[in-house]
Amino acid sequence: MPPPTMRRKKIPWLPIIMVLGAIGAVLVIGAQYTDRGLRDAAPRAKGANVAGAITPTDTFKGDLIVQPIAFSHKIHAKDNGINCLYCHTYARRSKVAGIPPTSKCMGCHTVIATDKPEIIKLTKMWENRTPPLWKKINDLPDFVHFSHEKHLRRFLFDNAGQPVERADQVCAMCHGDVKNMTVDVKSKPLTMGFCTRCHEANKGPSSCTACHK
Amino acid sequence: MSSLFGNFFANWDRYRKSIEDPGYRDYENMWAMAIDLGSCIGCNACSTACYAENNLATVGEDRFLARQSMGWMRVERYWDEPSLGASDPDSQERGGSFLPMMCQQCNAAPCEPVCPVGATYNNEGGLNAQIYNRCIGSRYCANNCPYRVRYFNFYSYDKDAWPAPLNRQLNPDISVRDKGVMEKCTFCIQRIRAAKDDAAREGRALRDGDVTTACQQTCPTQAIVFGDLQDPESRVRKAWDAHQVRLGTTEQKKTNPALRGYRVFEELNTESCVIYLERVRDTDV
Numbered sequence: 001m002p003p004p005t006m007r008r009k010k011i012p013w014l015p016i017i018m019v020l021g022a023i024g025a026v027l028v029i030g031a032q033y034t035d036r037g038l039r040d041a042a043p044r045a046k047g048a049n050v051a052g053a054i055t056p057t058d059t060f061k062g063d064l065i066v067q068p069i070a071f072s073h074k075i076h077a078k079d080n081g082i083n084c085l086y087c088h089t090y091a092r093r094s095k096v097a098g099i100p101p102t103s104k105c106m107g108c109h110t111v112i113a114t115d116k117p118e119i120i121k122l123t124k125m126w127e128n129r130t131p132p133l134w135k136k137i138n139d140l141p142d143f144v145h146f147s148h149e150k151h152l153r154r155f156l157f158d159n160a161g162q163p164v165e166r167a168d169q170v171c172a173m174c175h176g177d178v179k180n181m182t183v184d185v186k187s188k189p190l191t192m193g194f195c196t197r198c199h200e201a202n203k204g205p206s207s208c209t210a211c212h213k
Numbered sequence: 214m215s216s217l218f219g220n221f222f223a224n225w226d227r228y229r230k231s232i233e234d235p236g237y238r239d240y241e242n243m244w245a246m247a248i249d250l251g252s253c254i255g256c257n258a259c260s261t262a263c264y265a266e267n268n269l270a271t272v273g274e275d276r277f278l279a280r281q282s283m284g285w286m287r288v289e290r291y292w293d294e295p296s297l298g299a300s301d302p303d304s305q306e307r308g309g310s311f312l313p314m315m316c317q318q319c320n321a322a323p324c325e326p327v328c329p330v331g332a333t334y335n336n337e338g339g340l341n342a343q344i345y346n347r348c349i350g351s352r353y354c355a356n357n358c359p360y361r362v363r364y365f366n367f368y369s370y371d372k373d374a375w376p377a378p379l380n381r382q383l384n385p386d387i388s389v390r391d392k393g394v395m396e397k398c399t400f401c402i403q404r405i406r407a408a409k410d411d412a413a414r415e416g417r418a419l420r421d422g423d424v425t426t427a428c429q430q431t432c433p434t435q436a437i438v439f440g441d442l443q444d445p446e447s448r449v450r451k452a453w454d455a456h457q458v459r460l461g462t463t464e465q466k467k468t469n470p471a472l473r474g475y476r477v478f479e480e481l482n483t484e485s486c487v488i489y490l491e492r493v494r495d496t497d498v
Contacts, residue, residue, distance in 0.1 A: 207337050
């Protein structure tokens, strides 16, 4: 029998493991219940100036996509002050904003700027009945239910502080500063994080099935 | 830590409330069904309508026999003839009994807690929602479902289930699922969403009858009633009340034994939202 001084002190492993396990379980489970991950969610700087809304600030650098006709948003929406909803007329009543039909272009361009080369190209297309095949810039995946109409109702038509004439500010929340672009490029990420950050800041629905289908 | 306990007590409070008042209060809606088995003729039209509405893949006979069918709704058949297994020849019934079986949209769904990624959850309409993008295909939910109404997508049906012209008939309001996700009946959530959008556009509350599921729409005998249980005037609530079926109980206490309503596997406390009105038998039993 060894002398008492040589005897190793018995470490109570079992209670230690149980206590550590309990602490670990509380930490792991507690982490799932805290809202720590959401705290940074509210956009920090200010983006588009929409009354009564916190606007997203994320940016994205999209590729420049060559369109069949070098259509300039700047000339139409900024220099001539045409409301976005004049051409994208479906946005206020349906899920998609819509590309205007060639007849809408020709409504003005039978008399305006008929000598410009791009308009001559457009007129030729109109006469040949081969409308320009515009390429899509801002696209959402097929599993997402997104409605332009609901967002315009929330931020424009049911938003007392936002004049209807400044629809472009509302559009700019997700489409960027299209007004100053000569050719539209995708300038907002339009990812799920982009959507949910804005939904959290502006108290939109947070249920998965509200958007996923 | 405080939010942990706050969350715990909030959930506990909600749980207690649901026991004391087996009601429907914490939800925006409580979508439910009542299926009259006395009217069901087992024609499978509901199943076909579900295929058309929800972009379900037709898998073919071989895969069907391998139990890899993708139909979200099936009509179960029960034969009571003695030659087919019923022991007592006196109690035999002419023909078969039919039971349309789809996801029962349990409020205490056994499939939900076992999902490792939280792809299935109880949404604000009382539905047991499935988020396909989150699903990693572990199939735990299908194992835990007592009704066997979750279907696993074994193959990339989007490639071969709808050859060239048929892909034009796909419903754009619901995604085409790919290989490796679990699918199930959603009570036609795309129709619920559309009806809610319409109601919001017109600035009114959702009315009974605004939402019609595909199976209900196509049922030739109108055996299926669908609606919101929270609306005391809805047809489905009246059907539940008329047969004294309530949420929040594991055993329905009926004052009149002639009342027919029951829920499948009620004793498992899954809180399912589909009641079946039992068939009236024309035999002595």
